[in-house]
Amino acid sequence: MKLILRTLQRKTSGDLVARDKAITGEPIRLGRGADVEVFLNDPRALLHQATLVERDGGVYIDAAGQATIKIDGHTVTSGRIKVGDKFEAGPYALQLLAAPTDSDADYIITIELIYPLENVRDALSERSTLSVEDLGIRAKPWSIAIGVIIAVMFLAIPLVEHFNGEANRVVLEVDGPRTVKEIRDANQSGEGEIIPVSMRQFWQSGHLSSSHKILGTDCSACHQEPFQQVANETCSSCHAEAHEHVDPIKFPNATIGDTACQSCHKEHEGPEALVLNSEEFCSDCHGNIAATTDGQSELKDIVSFESHGAFDYEDPANRPKTGLKFSHKQHLDKEGMKVPDGLMGERRVLNCDSCHQADVTGAVMAKPEFEAVCADCHSLHFEPNAPERTIPHADVTVAKQYIRDAYASIALYGGFKARDGEAAPKVVRRIPGSKTTAIQKQEALAWAESKADEVIGGHFGKKLCGTCHEIVEDQNDPLNWTLVDIPDAELYLQKGHFNHAPHTSSSCAECHSADQSEEAGDLLLPSVSVCKDCHGGDNDSLVPTTCTSCHEFHKENQIKAEVKQ
Amino acid sequence: MDIKLSESFLAYKDYKYLKISAVALIITLVAYLLHDPGRAPNGGTWFGYTLGTISAGLVLFLGWFGIKKRQFMSGTDLLKGWLSAHVYLGVLVIFLSLFHAGFQLGLNLHSLLWTLLLLTVLSGIYGVFCYVRYPSILTGSRQGLTRAEILLELSELDLQARDVAMGLGDEINAAILRAAEETQIGGSISKMLNVEPADCPTMLALAFLEGAQVSGEEQEAALRKLRAVLIRKSELLRRLRTYVRAATLVRLWLYFHIPLSIGTLVALVAHVFAVFFYW
Numbered sequence: 001m002k003l004i005l006r007t008l009q010r011k012t013s014g015d016l017v018a019r020d021k022a023i024t025g026e027p028i029r030l031g032r033g034a035d036v037e038v039f040l041n042d043p044r045a046l047l048h049q050a051t052l053v054e055r056d057g058g059v060y061i062d063a064a065g066q067a068t069i070k071i072d073g074h075t076v077t078s079g080r081i082k083v084g085d086k087f088e089a090g091p092y093a094l095q096l097l098a099a100p101t102d103s104d105a106d107y108i109i110t111i112e113l114i115y116p117l118e119n120v121r122d123a124l125s126e127r128s129t130l131s132v133e134d135l136g137i138r139a140k141p142w143s144i145a146i147g148v149i150i151a152v153m154f155l156a157i158p159l160v161e162h163f164n165g166e167a168n169r170v171v172l173e174v175d176g177p178r179t180v181k182e183i184r185d186a187n188q189s190g191e192g193e194i195i196p197v198s199m200r201q202f203w204q205s206g207h208l209s210s211s212h213k214i215l216g217t218d219c220s221a222c223h224q225e226p227f228q229q230v231a232n233e234t235c236s237s238c239h240a241e242a243h244e245h246v247d248p249i250k251f252p253n254a255t256i257g258d259t260a261c262q263s264c265h266k267e268h269e270g271p272e273a274l275v276l277n278s279e280e281f282c283s284d285c286h287g288n289i290a291a292t293t294d295g296q297s298e299l300k301d302i303v304s305f306e307s308h309g310a311f312d313y314e315d316p317a318n319r320p321k322t323g324l325k326f327s328h329k330q331h332l333d334k335e336g337m338k339v340p341d342g343l344m345g346e347r348r349v350l351n352c353d354s355c356h357q358a359d360v361t362g363a364v365m366a367k368p369e370f371e372a373v374c375a376d377c378h379s380l381h382f383e384p385n386a387p388e389r390t391i392p393h394a395d396v397t398v399a400k401q402y403i404r405d406a407y408a409s410i411a412l413y414g415g416f417k418a419r420d421g422e423a424a425p426k427v428v429r430r431i432p433g434s435k436t437t438a439i440q441k442q443e444a445l446a447w448a449e450s451k452a453d454e455v456i457g458g459h460f461g462k463k464l465c466g467t468c469h470e471i472v473e474d475q476n477d478p479l480n481w482t483l484v485d486i487p488d489a490e491l492y493l494q495k496g497h498f499n500h501a502p503h504t505s506s507s508c509a510e511c512h513s514a515d516q517s518e519e520a521g522d523l524l525l526p527s528v529s530v531c532k533d534c535h536g537g538d539n540d541s542l543v544p545t546t547c548t549s550c551h552e553f554h555k556e557n558q559i560k561a562e563v564k565q
Numbered sequence: 566m567d568i569k570l571s572e573s574f575l576a577y578k579d580y581k582y583l584k585i586s587a588v589a590l591i592i593t594l595v596a597y598l599l600h601d602p603g604r605a606p607n608g609g610t611w612f613g614y615t616l617g618t619i620s621a622g623l624v625l626f627l628g629w630f631g632i633k634k635r636q637f638m639s640g641t642d643l644l645k646g647w648l649s650a651h652v653y654l655g656v657l658v659i660f661l662s663l664f665h666a667g668f669q670l671g672l673n674l675h676s677l678l679w680t681l682l683l684l685t686v687l688s689g690i691y692g693v694f695c696y697v698r699y700p701s702i703l704t705g706s707r708q709g710l711t712r713a714e715i716l717l718e719l720s721e722l723d724l725q726a727r728d729v730a731m732g733l734g735d736e737i738n739a740a741i742l743r744a745a746e747e748t749q750i751g752g753s754i755s756k757m758l759n760v761e762p763a764d765c766p767t768m769l770a771l772a773f774l775e776g777a778q779v780s781g782e783e784q785e786a787a788l789r790k791l792r793a794v795l796i797r798k799s800e801l802l803r804r805l806r807t808y809v810r811a812a813t814l815v816r817l818w819l820y821f822h823i824p825l826s827i828g829t830l831v832a833l834v835a836h837v838f839a840v841f842f843y844w
Contacts, residue, residue, distance in 0.1 A: 032731060032738070034732070043727045043730065043731055043738055043741070043742050044742060046735045046738075047734065047735055047738075065735075066735075118746070120720040120723045120724055120745060121716060121717060121719075121720035123746070124716060124719060124720055124723070124748070124749070124750075125716055127747075127748075127749040127750075127752065128716075128749045128750035128751050128752065129750070129751035129752055129753075129757060129809075130712055130750060130751060130805075130808075130809050130812070131809075131812055131813070131816065132754075132757070132812075132813055132816040132817055132820070133816075134751070135751075135753070135754065135757075137754075137820060139819060139820050139823040139824060142820065142823075142824040143823055143824040143827035143828075144827075145824070146824045146825070146827060146828040146831075147827045147828060147830070147831040150677075150828055150831045150832050150835060151831050151834075151835065154674045154677070154832065154835040154839070155831075155834070155835040155838060155839075158839065159842075162842075201673075202672070202673045202674045202677075203673070203674055203839040203842075203843060204673055205607065205608065205609070205669075205671075205673065205675050205840070206607070206669060206671060207671075219843050223842075223843040223844070226842050226843075227841055227842060227844060228844060229844045230844075266604060266609065269604060269605055269607065270605070273604060273605060276603060276604060278601070278603030278604060280601065280603045281603055
C-alpha cells in the first residue's frame with residue numbers, strides 16, 4: 001500500500017500547515033517504536049499503536065495489542081475505513097482521503113495531534129496545593145457560621161421564647177391568676193417555645209432549688225422585668241408569710257422589710273442551696289450584738305458554733321425542781337433491779353428505752369407514764385385483804401379518798417381477815433354480807449376510818465408515795481401531807497431545735513450520763529461541749545453545723561414582715 | 566504571620582508577659598482561696614463579677630489582636646509584643662474565668678462559653694507549638710531552593726524521564742507518563758500532611774523500574790538513566806512534601822483558632838446579655 005502521509009500542524013496563528021511524506025508498506029504500522037512506518041512522536045502512544053491494512057477490497061485499521069482506536073467517535077479494536085472517514089489513534093486524529101489522480105499513491109492519510117501534551121510544569125502546579133489557601137478553605141465562613149449558630153441558638157431563640165411567653169404572663173400568685181399548677185402545665189405543653197427544646201433553660205447558670213423546680217423553664221415566672229433583679233413582691237406573691245427575725249420596733253435596723261429577698265435567697269445554686277447558711281451571714285450582727293443593737297439586746301456575742309456559749313440549762317441555778325426522788329444510777333444497775341415477787345431473786349436489767357421512748361415526731365422523748373413504765377415493779381397495793389385494789393396514781397386527795405372508800409367498803413361488806421396482833425371488830429370480820437345493826441355499822445365505820453388513817457399516814461400511804469415523791473408535811477395534821485407539785489415538763493433549747501431522730505446512730509450514754517445520776521433533779525441534758533464533740537462550724541472537719549442548722553431566721557414568734565419592693 | 570517570629574515572641578522582653586500572667590494568676594488564686602462568699606463560689610458574688618469583668622476584658626483584648634495583627638509589619642517588635650501578650654494572657658484567662666465561675670460547669674450557655682474559650686486557647690497553644698517546631702523544617706526542607714524552583718526542576722525531570730522512556734517498552738512508558746501526569750503535591754488536607762503517600766505515581770514508577778527487564782545495551786542505559794531521574798524526582802518530592810506538611814500545620818490550627826474565637830466572642834455577648842436580662 002502506498003500512502004501520502006500528510007502531517008497537519010496548527011500554528012499559533014490558527015493556520016494549518018501540511019507536510020507530505022510518501023510511505024509504502026504492507027501493512028502500514030503506526031506507533032512510537034523505531035520500526036514503524038508512521039511514527040507517533042508522543043509518549044502517550046504505544047510502541048505499536050495500530051496497523052493499516054488492505055483486505056477484502058477495503059482498508060482496515062486494526063488496533064495493536066491492548067490499544068484501541070476510535071472510528072467516528074466509537075472505540076473499537078478494528079474497523080473498515082472508507083475514503084473520507086476520520087479515526088483516532090492515541091492523541092492523533094487521522095483521515096483517509098483519496099489520492100490525487102496524478103499520483104501513484106493509493107490514498108492520502110492526514111494525521112494531526114489533536115490532544116497536545118499539557119505543559120508539565122503548569123499542570124503540576126495546578127494539581128498541587130502547596131498551602132492551605134490553595135485548597136480554597138477560608139476561616140471566615142466557618143467563623144460566621146459558628147457565630148451565627150451561637151447567636152441564634154443562645155440569644156435570639158431564648159429572647160423569642162421570652163417575648164412569646166410574655167403574652168401569656170401574669171404575675172404568679174398562690175391561687176392567683178396564674179398558679180404554680182398553671183405554670184407547670186404551660187411548661188409541659190412547651191408554651192412559648194419555637195423549637196422542641198426550650199433554649200431558655202440554657203441561660204440558667206445552675207439548677208433551680210428543689211422547691212422552685214416545678215416552675216421549669218418559665219423563667220418569667222420570677223424574672224418579670226428584663227435587666228432587673230427579681231423583685232420582693234414577686235417572691236411574696238407566693239411566700240406571703242415571711243416573718244421578721246426580731247421585733248422590728250425594738251430593733252428597727254434589723255427588720256427585713258427593706259432587704260431584697262434574693263440578697264439572702266440565691267436561686268440557681270442547686271437543689272439545697274436556696275437558704276443561706278453561712279455563719280458570716282449571722283455573725284455580721286451577732287459577732288458584736290451590742291454594737292448592732294445599741295446595747296438593746298441581751299444576747300451574747302457569737303461568730304460561729306465553736307464560740308457558742310453554754311446552754312441556759314447548764315447553769316446549776318437553773319436546776320429544775322422535780323418534786324421527785326429518783327436515781328437513774330440505781331435503776332441502771334448493770335446487775336439489774338430485783339423484781340418484786342420474783343422467784344429465786346430474779347433481776348431485770350433496765351435500759352434507757354425501758355422507760356424513755358421518742359414521741360411520734362421523733363424529735364423529743366415522750367414523758368414516761370407511771371402505769372406504763374413504773375407500775376410493773378412499783379406496786380401501789382395497800383391492803384393484803386384486797387389485793388385487787390391499788391391506789392390510783394393520781395392527785396393525792398383522790399388517792400387518799402380512794403383508801404378511805406376502800407376501807408369503808410371492806411368494813412361494810414365484812415369478811416376482813418385480821419393479821420396477827422391486829423385488832424379488828426367483829427363486825428368487819430363477820431361472814432361477808434350478813435346483817436348488821438345500826439350500832440355495828442357505826443363500829444365498822446369507825447374501824448374503817450381508823451384503818452384508813454393508819455394506812456394514809458403509814459407504810460402503804462405516805463411512805464409508799466414518799467418512795468418517789470417529795471412529801472410536804474402539815475405540822476397540825478399528820479394526815480394532811482401532800483406531794484410536792486411536779487412541774488410540767490419543760491422544753492429546753494427553746495430558741496433552737498433539736499431532733500433525736502438523726503442522732504439514733506449514737507448511744508444515749510454518749511450525750512446523757514444517766515448512769516452516774518443519783519438525784520431526780522439532775523438535768524441529764526448534754527452541755528454544748530458534748531454537741532461540739534461532733535458538730536463544728538462550716539470550716540470544721542466535724543459535722544458542718546452553722547447557725548441555721550439549729551436556729552430559724554424568720555421566726556414564727558415574730559410578726560409577719562412587711563416586705564417592700 | 567511570619568514564621569521568623571517563632572523563637573523570640575515567647576521570650577519577649579525577658580518573658581515580661583509570662584511574669585505578668587503568673588503574678589496575676591497567683592494573686593487571683595490567693596484571693597479566691599481567701600474570699601468566702603458564704604455560699605458556693607460563683608459568678609454572682611462581688612468577687613465573681615469582678616473576675617468576670619476582668620476575664621471579659623481579656624477576651625476582648627485577645628480578640629482585638631486578630632484585627633490588630635493585620636496592621637503591623639510582620640516581624641516587627643511591636644507585633645512580637647502583642648503576640649507575646651496574646652499567648653500568655655490567653656492562657657491566664659482560662660484560669661480567671663474558672664475562678665469567676667467558682668469551678669461550676671454545667672450544660673448551659675455559660676459553660677459553652679468556657680468550653681469554646683478553652684478550645685480556642687488549646688488550639689492557640691498548638692499554634693505556638695507549631696511556630697516553635699516547624700520553621701526550621703520549613704526552611705531546612707527546601708535546602709535553599711524556592712518552591713517555584715523545586716516545581717520547575719520537578720517538571721524538567723518529568724520531561725527528561727518522558728523522553729528517555731519514549732524508547733522503552735509500553736509498560737515502562739505508561740508508568741513514567743503517569744508519574745509525570747498524575748503526581749501531585751498535596752491536593753487535600755490529608756494529602757498535604759502525608760510526606761510519603763503510598764499511591765504517589767512517581768514512587769510507584771520507581772518501584773516498577775526496579776523490577777523492569779529490558780534487552781539491549783542501549784535500553785539498559787536508558788533504564789539506568791530513567792532510574793536516576795526518578796530518584797532525584799522522588800527526593801525533591803519528599804522535600805517539597807515535608808515543607809508542605811510543615812506549612813500546612815503552621816496554618817491549619819488557625820482554621821480552628823479563628824472560628825472558635827469568633828464563637829467565643831459571640832457566646833460572651835450572649836452570656837453577659839443572658840445574665841443581666843434575667844438578673
